[in-house]
Amino acid sequence: MNEPQGVDTAVDLGGISLRNPVLTASGTFGYGTEFAPFLDLRRLGGFVAKSLTLEPRIGNPPPRIAEAPSGMLNAIGLENVGVEAFIGEKLPAIPEGVTVIASVFETEIDRYAEVCKRLTGVPRIAGLEVNASCPHVKSGGIEFGQDPTVLGRLVRTARQATTLPLLVKLSPNVTDIAEMARICEGEGASGISLINAVQALEVDPETRRPLLANGLGGLSGPAIRPIALRMVWQASQAVTIPICGIGGIENAADAVKFLLCGATAVQVGTSNYLQPSIAGDVADGIADYAVRHGYPRIRDLVGALELPGR
């Protein structure tokens, strides 16, 4: 599948073997089976499941989402079935031959480690993605990924808690993404995923209130794509571990841009909501691009951005 005219589409994302470089982003693809009516999941490199916490969480009061120019804001608030129900009920329902990456989300470092441990050794889980964009309770609500020291401790603790390939999903709400990427590499992360949603606020002038019950939310969708490309490029210049590019990907051309800027793989996010079969089309389209441009292996596109001479 996905190997038109002999293009080698396989990539290695920090020890996770993917049949092609297209994943779907955590929180935009449920637990996978929701997409079965629209898409053969085996067309994808794999998917990152909805972030898991130790206990089930019911999430934030509504309104939880709002529209923004070429994007959307969300503040869902950790709603998930919890790690046990994921292992017991959701994972067995995912068809064989689909690569599953579990996403881990907590409010304290010790609890992150517990979720990582619980997921380790579970058949079918190919790797973990630690979501470092969650507010850290003990640091007064600042995101884990915003404080270099806290991020370092989180990655070190997660690394010690699991033998699985470990991706760290970085927050874009930082001044220097290269520094955060280097910390992940230094603490033993297998790879990094970026970017998570951009902190944002939208307001209704008539009611003088934020559109979201939570006030602040995360902006995603095509609006953030150039920001994401810039950050992937900067991170790829700073580290040698592989990068998974995320941010407003709508089609294969967008995905190729991320590969050129140094991403080994990509995650399709918000577009899954609007076009539930789109991730499969992106995977096929990247292979077509490789054929058209004479690349026998998709991994040769990684970092192939040509910069103008100085």
Add this chain to the structure above:
Amino acid sequence: MAEEIWEGYGEGVAPIRAEAEVVRNVREGPSSWRLVLRVPGWPGFLPGQFAMLSAGAQQAARRTDPLLPRPMAVYRAATGGDQSDLEILYKCVGRGTALLAEALPGQRVAIVGPLGKAFRPPRSGERVIIVAGGTGIASVYELAARLAGSHPVEVLFGARTASDLMAVEDFEALEISLRVATEDGSAGVRGVVTDLLESALDGPTRGVDVPGSGRRVYVCGPTAMMRRCAEIASRREVPCVAALENTMACGFGVCLGCAAPLQEGGYALVCLDGPAFDAASIDWERLP
């Protein structure tokens, strides 16, 4: 079971994604429109199910602003061969629906559907009272049409003024009883539709009640009106089913954006667990 008038109301029909062709898109009132979409491979739908329509026609490039598709009740459908003509009634209220109103015959609109669960059907012999406010009428035509003939059906339709009424002729063509209320009295009785519900439940039943069988209320409209209907029905121990609306990004249980607060605590998803709920299960106080 006798109450299973349509099978699989708990599941609905499995959805498809398709590029639909605009057959007709006509204005029927100051801000109300009727859209007819030709959908290849449409699998049919059950009363209460909806579809996600992308905002505006598909041009050379996909539109990203506004980004999200809009949830719309499937009003009714006519099937011929392997394609169906879907009717959607909508009001131009914002950017998404304004763009939809610009879609011309022959242009394409992306659709995902049918989505959500069907209305729980009434029991055999139950008297059915359907209350609709404004565009809520679009969610209940199929319900009324499928129950007409097998159940005594009364539709109570309320709007601010006569020109806000939609599709009245369609309901008049059914074997049902239709009563209209407008706040300014420009059509039907002057007043609000919740008053019609009270009199329907309390007043002389005009021979439609079958002795020994129950009554059931279905309601779709503005939140305040649905909440009031739920109270009216609850006080008389009549089961009430409310079809909720909410902003959604996906429509199939993934974005988790359309949370509705429940009396028992926690949330249900309007797209997956609804849109129709037992009205007594909803925490109306916390519903925005």
